[in-house]
Structures are given as C-alpha cells and as structure tokens.
Amino acid sequence: MxxxxxxxxxxxxxxxxxxxxxxxxxxxxxxxxxxxxxxxxxxxxxxxxxxxxxxxxxxxxxxxxxxSGNNASYDLDDLEPTPGSDFIKLSPKLLTEGFKENKFFFKMEVTVSIWGDSIGKKLNDKHILKSVIYKEETAILILEFYDDCLLKIKKPGVIYYSNNYLKIIHAREILWQITGKTKSFYQYSYLNTGKTIKTKSNTNWKSHPYDFGIGMNALYLQG
CATH class of the missing domain: 1.10.287 (Helix Hairpins)
Incomplete structure (x- = not known):
C-alpha cells in the first residue's frame, strides 16, 4: 500500500x-x-x-x-434512499431513538474520522457506542463510547446509516474528547467556518492542513 x-x-x-x-x-x-x-x-x-x-x-x-478531500461533492449522498438501498437517512432525533431501540449496528466496534482526520488521538482505535443523546434546544448530538471517548456534534446535518458506517454530512463544530493515562480529559475541537476547518485543543496538538478537508464528511464512523 x-x-x-x-x-x-x-x-x-x-x-x-x-x-x-x-x-x-x-x-x-x-x-x-x-x-x-x-x-x-x-x-x-x-x-x-x-x-x-x-x-x-x-x-x-x-x-x-x-x-475526495477539499473539493468533494456529496450531492449523491443527498439523494433519498430508495427501496432496496443499503443505507437509510436519519435525523438526530431518529438516530437517538434508533439507538435506544437497538435497531442499528452500534454494538460493533467503529473508528472515527472528523472531516477526514482519522490518525492518532485515538481516532483510529476501535470504539463501541455507549449512548446517543440529542439536545434539541442547543442542536448538539452527543455520542459517548465505552472507553470514555466522547463526540459532541453541533448542528449536525444529514445523517446516513448503512450496515458498516454512519456518517454526518455537515456540522457546525465537532468536539472529540478522550481520556489520558491519568484520567485527564484531552479535547480536540474542529470548527467549520464555511471556508476552512479551524482547530484547537487543550493539548500541545498542532493540526496539519493535510489531515482534513472541508469538503469531506463532517463525521464518519466506520464499522
């Protein structure tokens, strides 16, 4: 490879x-x-x-x-699922309800990609979802994993689910939180300004512009 x-x-x-x-x-x-x-x-x-x-x-x-990075177009993803399609379209509320009813694959291990950033910071580790919460008043979707990792997605857009992935096409901001060896929390924020992705962290992590692209899916969970 x-x-x-x-x-x-x-x-x-x-x-x-x-x-x-x-x-x-x-x-x-x-x-x-x-x-x-x-x-x-x-x-x-x-x-x-x-x-x-x-x-x-x-x-x-x-x-x-x-x-597929900076200039990608997800027009095909915006198509409505048809009978026989291998994916379904969800709202944050339907996603939350589906998790509670154990309808989807969420007990599987998944890796995390945020606007294409998928290396390090435990993003490429295997995670299992523990809870899904959507706060309508603030439009924040919270995904919590069993290994104490956490995703907060502000103003999530269209959500698609298939048997081996879950992806959110657009979002305003995504916060990725992980737990260190001393049980301290390390946070990595990705803010969509409309033209680029601005990052910040409470660690010494410095993002590299090649690590992500604004034209990519805001969040991609790969099973």
Whole structure:
C-alpha cells in the first residue's frame, strides 16, 4: 500500500510540473528577451511548488482521501434512499431513538474520522457506542463510547446509516474528547467556518492542513 501511495503521489505531482513546464517553454519561445527567461523561471517555480504540495498531501493523507478531500461533492449522498438501498437517512432525533431501540449496528466496534482526520488521538482505535443523546434546544448530538471517548456534534446535518458506517454530512463544530493515562480529559475541537476547518485543543496538538478537508464528511464512523 505504501508503494502504491508513493507511486500515485509521484505521478500526480508530475502533472502540474509538466503543465507549467509546457507553459514555460511557450513563454520562452514566444516572448522577447529578457522577459522570456523571467516568465519561464516563474512558471517552473510554480510547477515545482505545486508538485511538492501535491506529493506531500497525498503522501500524508493517502490517495483516496486526497481525491475526495477539499473539493468533494456529496450531492449523491443527498439523494433519498430508495427501496432496496443499503443505507437509510436519519435525523438526530431518529438516530437517538434508533439507538435506544437497538435497531442499528452500534454494538460493533467503529473508528472515527472528523472531516477526514482519522490518525492518532485515538481516532483510529476501535470504539463501541455507549449512548446517543440529542439536545434539541442547543442542536448538539452527543455520542459517548465505552472507553470514555466522547463526540459532541453541533448542528449536525444529514445523517446516513448503512450496515458498516454512519456518517454526518455537515456540522457546525465537532468536539472529540478522550481520556489520558491519568484520567485527564484531552479535547480536540474542529470548527467549520464555511471556508476552512479551524482547530484547537487543550493539548500541545498542532493540526496539519493535510489531515482534513472541508469538503469531506463532517463525521464518519466506520464499522
């Protein structure tokens, strides 16, 4: 998998370099001196920078995550489920009621992804849901796990459930809380500003822009 990821990253990183290299060649041959050299150098520089950016993003986030990240569209997810569909559409209230009635897969172990961020901070550990609470007055959905991890989703949007995942398409803010070795609480906040995801924490964690994308599902629980 790592070999494939690196190979894919190299191929994708070459594309902007080739494109800007072609533009540089055209500028060099068509523009009068000394501007032809200046234009060519600028284009090659832009190509190198974009290639470096693409390679590092894919190498950190993975090929599939990168392709679906910042510019993803979830129009297909907004379609109404049809008879025979392998997923159902839920509101936060219906999700809460379904958990209480033990209708869904929630006794299975799941991993957590928040706007694509799924590595470290116990996100990629296996968790089992303990309770689901929706506070209508504040529009906050609370998911508590047996290992003392906690999710608070403010203003959750459309929710979809299938046999192996649960995802929330949009949200205003998501708080991920875990328990440390000394039973202290570590919190990681992801705020959707409409243009980007702003993060903060009561730890020394510093988020990396390649770790998540605003175009991805706000929350994804993978069974």
């Amino acid at each position: 790592n070999v494939f990821k690196i190979l894919f990253a190299c191929i994708q990183a070459l594309l902007p370099l080739i494109g800007f290299g072609f533009i540089a060649l055209v500028l060099y041959t068509e523009i009068l001196p000394p501007f032809h050299i200046i234009g060519a150098i600028i284009c090659v520089g832009l190509g190198l920078y974009l290639s470096w950016f693409v390679f590092n993003m894919i190498n950190r986030r993975g090929a599939i995550t990168t392709m």
